[in-house]
Amino acid sequence: MTDRVLSFEGVHNFRDYGGYRTPSGPMxxxxxxxxxxxxxxxxxxxxxxxxxxxxxVIDLRGDTERRLAPCRRxxxxxxxxxxxxxxxxxxxxxxxxxxxxxxxxxxEARAAMRRLYATMPFRDVLIGSLSLYFEALATRDGxxxxxxLAGKDRTGLAVALLHGLLGVSxxxxxxxxxxxxxxxxxxxRIASAAVSVRQRYGPRMSDEAxxxxxxxxxxxxxTALGAIRERHGNVETYAEQVLGVDAARREAIAARLVx
Numbered sequence: 001m002t003d004r005v006l007s008f009e010g011v012h013n014f015r016d017y018g019g020y021r022t023p024s025g026p027m028x029x030x031x032x033x034x035x036x037x038x039x040x041x042x043x044x045x046x047x048x049x050x051x052x053x054x055x056x057v058i059d060l061r062g063d064t065e066r067r068l069a070p071c072r073r074x075x076x077x078x079x080x081x082x083x084x085x086x087x088x089x090x091x092x093x094x095x096x097x098x099x100x101x102x103x104x105x106x107x108e109a110r111a112a113m114r115r116l117y118a119t120m121p122f123r124d125v126l127i128g129s130l131s132l133y134f135e136a137l138a139t140r141d142g143x144x145x146x147x148x149l150a151g152k153d154r155t156g157l158a159v160a161l162l163h164g165l166l167g168v169s170x171x172x173x174x175x176x177x178x179x180x181x182x183x184x185x186x187x188x189r190i191a192s193a194a195v196s197v198r199q200r201y202g203p204r205m206s207d208e209a210x211x212x213x214x215x216x217x218x219x220x221x222x223t224a225l226g227a228i229r230e231r232h233g234n235v236e237t238y239a240e241q242v243l244g245v246d247a248a249r250r251e252a253i254a255a256r257l258v259x
Contacts, residue, residue, distance in 0.1 A: 004019065012036040013152060015033070015034060031142075057081045060146070061149055062125065088154060103205055122242070134245045
């Protein structure tokens with residue numbers, strides 16, 4: 001799993017989420033990248049990103065997040081950057097920041113993250129961005145990058161949806177999701193986020209609570225997928241009814257990404 005992780009100084013959680021087995025064959029590698037935001041990318045990071053020849057960027061952040069932390073791009077970048085306008089979390093905050101309100105303990109943080117994941121698949125602006133994501137996978141050539149702020153919650157859900165639609169095993173879906181906890185330098189990522197979380201909500205939040213907000217746990221993703229099944233029966237029906245990903249679009253995505 002760690003072979004798919006690329007190390008950058010200012011871009012956290014950067015990795016390839018292709019290469020998994022599906023019933024139709026293995027997913028392609030080197031075409032599907034995911035990460036956190038690129039506002040802190042160094043010149044060396046940008047040079048490394050240029051070598052990946054990314055043609056499409058799907059930014060799952062909201063308008064305020066993009067304004068406060070605009071992503072840096074390498075000289076010569078001419079790819080498309082896709083997003084739906086508005087606030088993808090229902091506020092100007094990233095999901096882990098939104099969940100941190102009133103939290104002091106790790107147990108409270110985990111409960112807040114589960115509540116957030118139960119609603120995340122149904123937030124209107126995020127639905128718009130996810131629809132653009134699947135449209136791009138079905139129609140655009142070249143490598144793509146999917147990211148949000150930390151690259152773990154909105155991005156984690158989007159990747160899990162794609163993997164599920166392509167028939168990746170549940171074990172591999174979860175393994176890719178949980179790779180956030182070890183990819184790159186998670187301690188530095190968590191420490192940097194702790195500053196902004198405590199500035200917003202005060203110093204009483206425990207270190208364990210910050211880790212629970214800035215990490216991923218299997219129960220978080222299970223909560224989102226369970227909410228999808230409760231409303232729509234399965235991921236395929238949710239994707240078709242909510243995101244516009246019907247059987248023809250699934251086939252088009254698989255034709256580009258599998259085999």
